[in-house]
Amino acid sequence: MTKELEHKFVLDLEQNQNIVHKVCRIYTNNQDAHNDLFQEISIQLWKAYPKFRGESKFSTWMYRVALNTAITLYRKSKRTIKTQDFDSVLFKVESTEYDDIEEEQLKILYKTIHHLSDIEKALVFLYLEDKNYKEIAETMGITEVNARVKMNRVKNKLRNILNP
Amino acid sequence: MDQLELLKKDWKKQESSLPKLSREALTKLIYKKSSSIVKWIFIISVLELVIPNLPYLFMDHGKTLKFSEELGLTNFFSIFYIAFYAIIIFFIFKFYKNYRSISANSNPKELMQNIIKTRKTVKYYIWFNLTMVPIIASVVFYKTFNSPDFLEKLPEDTSMFMVWSIAFVFILIMIGLVWLLYKLIYGILLNKLNKNYKELVSNGVA
Numbered sequence: 001m002t003k004e005l006e007h008k009f010v011l012d013l014e015q016n017q018n019i020v021h022k023v024c025r026i027y028t029n030n031q032d033a034h035n036d037l038f039q040e041i042s043i044q045l046w047k048a049y050p051k052f053r054g055e056s057k058f059s060t061w062m063y064r065v066a067l068n069t070a071i072t073l074y075r076k077s078k079r080t081i082k083t084q085d086f087d088s089v090l091f092k093v094e095s096t097e098y099d100d101i102e103e104e105q106l107k108i109l110y111k112t113i114h115h116l117s118d119i120e121k122a123l124v125f126l127y128l129e130d131k132n133y134k135e136i137a138e139t140m141g142i143t144e145v146n147a148r149v150k151m152n153r154v155k156n157k158l159r160n161i162l163n164p
Numbered sequence: 165m166d167q168l169e170l171l172k173k174d175w176k177k178q179e180s181s182l183p184k185l186s187r188e189a190l191t192k193l194i195y196k197k198s199s200s201i202v203k204w205i206f207i208i209s210v211l212e213l214v215i216p217n218l219p220y221l222f223m224d225h226g227k228t229l230k231f232s233e234e235l236g237l238t239n240f241f242s243i244f245y246i247a248f249y250a251i252i253i254f255f256i257f258k259f260y261k262n263y264r265s266i267s268a269n270s271n272p273k274e275l276m277q278n279i280i281k282t283r284k285t286v287k288y289y290i291w292f293n294l295t296m297v298p299i300i301a302s303v304v305f306y307k308t309f310n311s312p313d314f315l316e317k318l319p320e321d322t323s324m325f326m327v328w329s330i331a332f333v334f335i336l337i338m339i340g341l342v343w344l345l346y347k348l349i350y351g352i353l354l355n356k357l358n359k360n361y362k363e364l365v366s367n368g369v370a
Contacts, residue, residue, distance in 0.1 A: 010190050017190070021182040039193050046194035048268040065268045068275050071360055073200045073268065102170060109171050118356070119363045122272070127168075128175040141273030142364060155168060162167050 009049050012058050013042065019059060020045075023066040026125045029114050033076070041069045063126075063139050071118045105162055112161050120154045127151060202266055204353060205279065209263075209286045213256055216293040235307035248296070255289040276361040283354065287346075294342060298335050305331045 013020075020041050024034045045065050052061050098106065113124055126136045137147040185193075232241050262282040270278065308314050309327060318327075 006191065006194075010187050010194070013190050013194075014185070014187050017185055018179060018182055022179075025178070025182075039196055040199060042190065042193045043196060043198045044200065044268045047198070051267065051269050061269070064271055068268045068270075068272050069200075071272050072275055072279065072357055073202060075199050075201050075204070105167055106171060106174055109167065117363060118360050128172055130172070139271060140364065141271030158168060158171075 005050070009046060013045065016059050016062055019062050020066050022129070023070055023125065026113065026121050027070045027118075036076070037070060037074060040074045041066045044069045044073060060135075060139070063129075067122050067125075067139065071122060108162060109158060112158060116154065116157075119150075120157075123147075123151050123154050124158070127155070201353065201357070202279070205282065206263060208349060208353070209259060209282070212286050212290060213252075213259065216290075217252070235304070235311065237303065237307060240303065244300075251292065252289075255285060255292070258285045259289070273361075273364055276357055276364070279354075279357060280361065283350070290342070290346060294339050297338060301331070301335050 020038055021034075023041065024037045028034045028037050045062065048065050052058075113121065116124065122140065123136065126139060131139070133144050133147050133151070136151065137144040140147065142150075229238070232238050259282065262278065262285055266275065266278045266282060268275065305328075309324065
């Protein structure tokens with residue numbers, strides 16, 4: 001039974017691991033920390049899995065558990081404290097598609113995101129994942145109005161940094 | 165293009181550079197040791213539930229009984245202990261129930277609420293124990309200070325006010341120490357959670 005459950009879970013996790021990696025990118029700024037958080041989210045997902053009864057989509061449930069772990073449950077282990085400039089490691093924004101100004105703007109935006117609070121990071125993440133206000137409200141456990149207000153505030157914060 | 169739209173577009177492109185872990189690697193990962201905050205809260209809470217009552221286990225009960233008889237407090241202590249342990253059992257039951265409700269399946273708001281609720285139970289429990297200290301100490305001190313034995317040993321010119329003041333300071337220091345330890349442990353453990361919770365539920369204009 002457990003083996004069966006484990007097999008099913010690992011399959012689901014493998015297919016949806018992008019979600020976890022993306023949460024790690026928002027919340028950590030070096031590869032060590034990324035791996036550490038990825039591990040903790042995977043453990044929490046596995047621990048919560050027997051209670052996941054398919055009342056929502058697997059991916060929706062994953063967003064919730066992953067954000068819970070990043071915001072509340074996860075405690076940084078000592079070995080990941082050393083920091084490194086993230087943009088050189090995790091985000092590669094050099095692309096022929098962008099002009100110099102756009103490239104610079106993207107770098108500033110990613111850098112700014114890393115200085116946001118845990119809650120603001122969650123909101124930006126859900127925005128980038130194209131979630132609507134209803135989904136954001138459900139994922140975070142707040143009202144839709146509250147989600148809207150908070151989202152506008154954090155969006156303005158990002159815009160103001162680029163256009164002081 | 166709006167800068168945030170540009171960001172969104174780039175975010176989607178980043179997907180191709182995300183790591184891909186194999187099924188074997190993922191299977192290994194899920195059996196690693198968790199460093200979750202809940203585990204620490206549980207361990208510390210159990211210690212907190214047990215430690216205040218530890219001295220009682222190591223007390224010489226024959227001696228205590230004789231002592232309370234001498235002070236004429238036998239009845240007081242019998243009733244007191246029954247009530248005391250009934251309340252403690254209630255606290256432990258509450259703590260266990262709250263602890264069980266902590267689950268990563270809930271949404272962030274509920275999760276934080278449940279952790280805070282669990283902590284509150286233990287906090288009330290500690291306050292309960294702390295208020296018991298001055299109550300018991302006052303009764304025992306009162307009876308002791310008025311017993312003939314004690315009064316005989318006391319140098320003649322000692323004022324009772326001084327004796328009571330020393331007793332009072334002693335109690336205060338004990339309470340202060342426990343409170344400090346408590347603040348220190350949970351300051352470290354729960355600061356981030358409390359901050360995040362406030363930020364999530366507040367809708368005030370920043």
